[in-house]
Amino acid sequence: MATARRVGSATSETRAAILAATEQLLVESGYASVSSRSVAAAAGINPGLVHYYFPTLDDLFVAVFRRGAEKNLDRMARALASPTPFQALWRTSADPRGGALFFELMAAANHRPALRAEVAELAERARRLQIEALRELLPQYGVDGGLFPPEFVAAAIQGIALSLGREEALAMATEHRAAAAAMENLLDHLEQRRHAAPPRRAQGPEARS
Amino acid sequence: MATARRVGSATSETRAAILAATEQLLVESGYASVSSRSVAAAAGINPGLVHYYFPTLDDLFVAVFRRGAEKNLDRMARALASPTPFQALWRTSADPRGGALFFELMAAANHRPALRAEVAELAERARRLQIEALRELLPQYGVDGGLFPPEFVAAAIQGIALSLGREEALAMATEHRAAAAAMENLLDHLEQRRHAAPPRRAQGPEARS
DNA sequence: GTGTCGCTTGAACGGCTGTTCAACGACGGC
DNA sequence: GCCGTCGTTGAACAGCCGTTCAAGCGACAC
CATH class of the missing domain: 1.10.10.60 (Homeodomain-like)
Known part of the structure; x- marks a missing residue:
């Protein structure tokens, strides 16, 4: 022993x-x-x-990941309970430092099985948390649940945040700023729609200008 | 000398x-x-x-990246010119092997300045190619250009593809499959709408079921 | 004072790294 | 037949790596 x-x-x-x-x-x-x-x-x-x-270095990586993950889960739970949950969720996902850290840990997980298990487990927990919350929230925003199920919206928010964060890290030109601005605008629009109209029949997240 | x-x-x-x-x-x-x-x-x-x-190892990384990038640009240009460009663009972005390769090269670029410059330049070229094509395509799909400008749609497609690819690599559960299926469904819907109706006034990418 | 415990140090182990370089066989030009 | 170039080999350089370990340290218990 x-x-x-x-x-x-x-x-x-x-x-x-x-x-x-x-x-x-x-x-x-x-x-x-x-x-x-x-x-x-x-x-x-x-x-x-x-x-x-x-x-072991694996222990160190896992500890760093756990610490960041707990912080992030808390933040995400608070975001989903805030008055403008969609916007808050986006701000959480789009945090540059957290995004860079998560990106690196994902990359490191590629050849550190111990870390990979940890990352996978937590990513799944976070994803489930989001999906459950979105399942209640999306109808309030008038989003068509057939075309935009919670699983899709959750993946989209995280994916767009990840991608925009990477582009900023690469010092890419202004395209990603335009995309980020469009995201903020879209969220504004959704939050306004949520507070204006009561949840009725499911619809898509667009306005006819 | x-x-x-x-x-x-x-x-x-x-x-x-x-x-x-x-x-x-x-x-x-x-x-x-x-x-x-x-x-x-x-x-x-x-x-x-x-x-x-x-x-130098930098030379090797850059060469690998260039080779993959050229292939990918060709494929993307062909996708954007295909009969169902949106779907084709998604399939190109969501290619698992290409996605994993791109992900690793992005991570490597973080501490290899020579590689970073190369990645940034090409990512920008690809992004511009997509944006120009989307600027003409989106109205045909009846997408509201105010809420979903080309810069945003391009970033979203790439981001979602990157994220779903990572989740698959992490061997996450079925959530990402649901998201991928929703994406395919959404694209189906859009392609059908494009072929059904002529491009009229800009609208959002949803249907009232 | 003596002992114990948590924290810290410094050195050492074998192994892998990027890169350079001299040397070698093969092969085409002349 | 000789020369120069090309692809290739093997060894060597200095440096950093993960990890282990014995030894030292102050503080605190008794």
Whole structure:
């Protein structure tokens, strides 16, 4: 029976510094730049100490992911309960830093099975949360549930946010700004429609100008 | 003046094998698993030979990207000129292998400036191509150009495709299948509407069931 | 004072990395 | 027959990697 290795306490300041440094490295330089030594340098500590708190790099990646995921789930739940849930959900999904972090962790999950399982599980939980909320919300917005089922709308919001975030990271030209503006405009329109008319028969998310 | 290093001919069989092996590694194990030696092993050649054809790993990444990009631009142009351009554009964007490759190259571009410039330039060219075509197509589909400008539709198609591809790679449950099915259904609906009615006043992409 | 515990350090292990380079066989031009 | 080029090989360079481990540290219990 393998004796448990020592790991630092969950409330440690150093532990938090390691997580913060890793997050910063992920966002700014990509997952390939994360190593015991680079993280330690960014956090101003000794490299061996990283392995004291996170025996394996996999453990570190998973911890970073869990921390971000919890924050994000909370934020998303609050968004879905806000007075303008659609807009709030979009703002949550389109957060640049969170998007970049999620993107890197997804990429890292590609060759880190332990991380992949974690990411998959949480992505599914978040998706289900959204779908359940959208199932009640979409009729209020007068969206045609036949053409735009909750599963589709959830995937679309996340996909568009992911894509626009990437384009911004690539320093692409103004096209993505136009797309983001159109998204904001569309959401404005939907929120107005929701507050103007009571939920009646299902319809598509458009106006005849 | 630096003397030019020798590089292999552009038509070489070995060169093609290197590119193919790199592509496979990218899709299956992520960009971090691409190294002179791993590529050489996958291609069944000597490691030094990789650097004979691609002096730098950056050169290799850029070459892989260019090859995929050219294929993709061709395919996209053909899609936009097909009888059902919307559907064809979606199928092109949603191609799993191409999507995974693009995803990895985007992630790799994060910490490879040479690659980033290349990716940004091509992503912009592809985006412009789509936008120009959509500017003419969307009215034919009866889509409200005020709520759904071409920039938005282009970003949405690519974003949803990217996101659904990632979810499939994560082996997520059936939610993304429902979303993909809804997308196909929506496209069916749009293509039918386009062929049924002549382009009249701009309207949103929905039907009252 | 002595012992114990959590935190931290520094060094070390083997292994993989990008890149360079001299050398080699084959092959076409002359 | 000789030369130069092309594709190829194998070795070598310095550097970073994940991980382990013994040893040191302060604080706190008794």
